[in-house]
Amino acid sequence: MLVAYGPDGHPIVAEETPLDQLQRWSHERALLCPNCRGVVHVRGGPEKRTQLHFAHQKGECAWSTEAESVRHARGKSVLAHWLSVQFPQAAITLEERLPEPNRVADVFIRHKHGACWAVEFQCAPLDIHEWQHRHSAYRHAHILDIWIIGNNRREKQEAFIEAVIATAREALFLDPLAVPPAAWLRWPVSYETLQLWPQGTAWRPSLEGWVGRLGYCASLHDQLYNMRLGEQGLLIHPARATLEKRTQLLQAMAVAPSVDEVSLLSYLGQNASEEAVRGVILPLLRAYLRDPDLLRRYNFGRGSPHQPLREEDALRVQRAMDWLLSLAKKGYSATCLQGLLKELPFVGPYAAFARYYEMLLDLLDSTSS
Secondary structure, eight states: OOEEEOTTSOEEEGGGSOHHHHHHHHHTTOOBOTTTOOBEEEEEEGGGTEEEEEEESSSOOTTOOTTOOHHHHHHHHHHHHHHHHHOTTSEEEEEEEETTTTEEEEEEEEOTTSOEEEEEEEOSOOOHHHHHHHHHHHHHTTOEEEEEEEGGGTTOOOHHHHHHHHHHSOEEEEETTSSSOEEEEEEEOOHHHHHHSOOOSSSOTTEEEEEETTEEEEEEEEEGGGOEEOTTSOEEOHHHHHHHHHHHHHHHHHTOSSOOHHHHHHHHGGGSOHHHIIIIIHHHHHHHHHOTTHHHHHGGGTOBTTBOOOHHHHHHHHHHHHHHHHGGGGTOOHHHHHHHHHHSOOSHHHHHHHHHHHHHHHHHHHHHO
């Protein structure tokens, strides 16, 4: 356990109290278990290379957590610190004994406005019926229970993990032993949403698809301290917020009747520089919009079965290729132009513009080789 009662009857946290003070109180048998009021002693510390904690000298009380793993003990401390940074006005306690629902919460938060949260760090297997019992008991006591799962269970398909995702619409896996602590945020998404995600490299390297018995999930890996809890107890990460915003925009673009310049600029956002967008993408887009059917008619210089290649079409495409070649003098290499192509949305009417750009690059590549 990480918390004990000191000589004055007030709770003390092992890692927040000088070691020599703890050792003196331990020798004087002045440290008490907050649950059974039995004598506990200080254990661990830097010399023993284990986390500083308290333990009963013999036997166990009914509330004892002494068999917990190093991961679980460290995780509680990490989470308490993470939460205290986010909610400096709240009262945050470790191993809070709650008479209702008759449990010890790993980390307990009392907000100034009265809301109470219990954060449970689950590293061991948990029966689904036991999870449902604990979840219902917390809700009956008007306590929001937030379940964070040890990274040792991240690749397992367990009923209680699926229940957490189904209830909260997300789950957080934590490795508290990593430096700095690492976390994986997982939330459910539809197959259609996954299909909409582009393959651009500027904004997706930390995301991976994950499939469980409930369906598809997105999984985002980052440091714990780059994530936070919102006022409703929901997890927030900038990449997730950006992804969800862009997905909504993609859904609208997929059913749009025509290409809209403003929507395209909004979609590209920070993934392409303003200079590249205004110097490459927009001029090409405006040329394309003057004759969207050019791509079909030109057909890589072959024309269409019922319409031979027109001289004016060939001239327009050649001018576009010459213009792209001139961009090399401004620092836009072939690799750079290919990178911009990857950032374009291949949905709805925007896909035709992307294919037009792709055709020009392919023609340039074939002529240069």
